[in-house]
Amino acid sequence: MCHVKYRGKAQSSPQQQQRAQSSIGWGVGKHQHESIISPSVVSKSKCPLRSWGGNLECWMCFSQLYPTNNDRPMCCAAARGAGSWLSRSQQKLREEGRKPSGHADKEVMAATVLTSLSTSPLVLNPSSAPTVPEPGSRAWKDVLSNSYSSSTSGNWSWDTSDQSVPSTPSPPLSNDANKNFPLLTPGDDVNEDVPESTHFMFEDPIPRKRKNSMKVMFKCLWKNCEKVLSTSSGIQRHVRTVHLGRNTDSDYSDGEEDFYYSEIEINMDSLTEGLSSLTPTSPTTCGPPPVFPLPLTAVPHSERINMNSSHCPTPTLLSQSAPSTLCHIRTDHAYQGPVIQVRTVSIGEKRQPAAITHSTVIKNHALITPAPKSAPGTRKPRGEAKKCRKVYGMEKRDMWCTACRWKKACQRFTD
DNA sequence: GGTGCCGGGTT
């Protein structure tokens, strides 16, 4: 069979033009016979997510709006990368398929939820937020606007590196919008006198997926205050009343307190096993403050969320408090070494606020998620046959089969 | 170190 090279029209795209520069006429079109021989060979090892039909909205905070397939494939965690479960194009595609109702619904619902949460006009008007520290608020506002504009699709995702236990998938999510947020385990923070509606919104959904040994605490970021409480509502109240001087009796919240607390996750096992190097903060006292950031330079609870859930659509619609309430997403990617299976994430201690890059996220995530790598020896032994690369050599790369060009399993010289 | 190709990303 001959190999058909495609030129001209096929090099019209920038990518192809670029490729044409490095290798003239190379690899632009299909080798016709190859597509006939084994059309599916090279594309069969996709992340399950790609063929996953369910909606992939943030089931943490929008589950009731966009119910998802609940058997979320863990291997997709890496694909999510820095907050991206789906590629942009995929997000766009899904978005287009859902418009106009879906997107609008989300916005409406988000707004509705918010309004029901807080009667504050501040919620709907970011600019009127009173004493929010400038660096913090600006930073995350920037993040929000950037991410939103870069993903006008309105789809969004987040880094779910905190999926603590792959073997314990999320409980089925209801399609019924009235059964919102089925994510909290009953009894979680039940001692807190927080109204249910507020409770589920402000409570981090993560705990339900946590191993028993993991304890999430909430730490005050106010300078020189290292108050640690077991509930977000508690810490919010603490910040509100103690630091922000808000009315003690009022449950009113403009969301500002979100900037002054952070979430820490403590591995009780590690504690008891004497992993003192991590020096996790004691649940009730103020242990040695590790590298815990101060309010203005820290990644506070509210901001942290948006750094990674970089596609949360709510920001421009909602106020500063919106993302923190609707997208309570944890974002820790520190490699935790041997305890990895339980994901001993200690947010405050491990974080290095400004240093987490996209690639860091991905790499750390790969570390965190036990690679489904084939066990030693299970990998298919290399066949004897010489493949295109060997046969034709690099200089005749245009003669390689498509698969070889794509670094996939050779279609031409099979074993 | 070269090769083969898996897994995952981008377009």
Next chain:
DNA sequence: AACCCGGCACC
């Protein structure tokens, strides 16, 4: 879907 590539196991 097509294309690309990092990275790793195998040789």
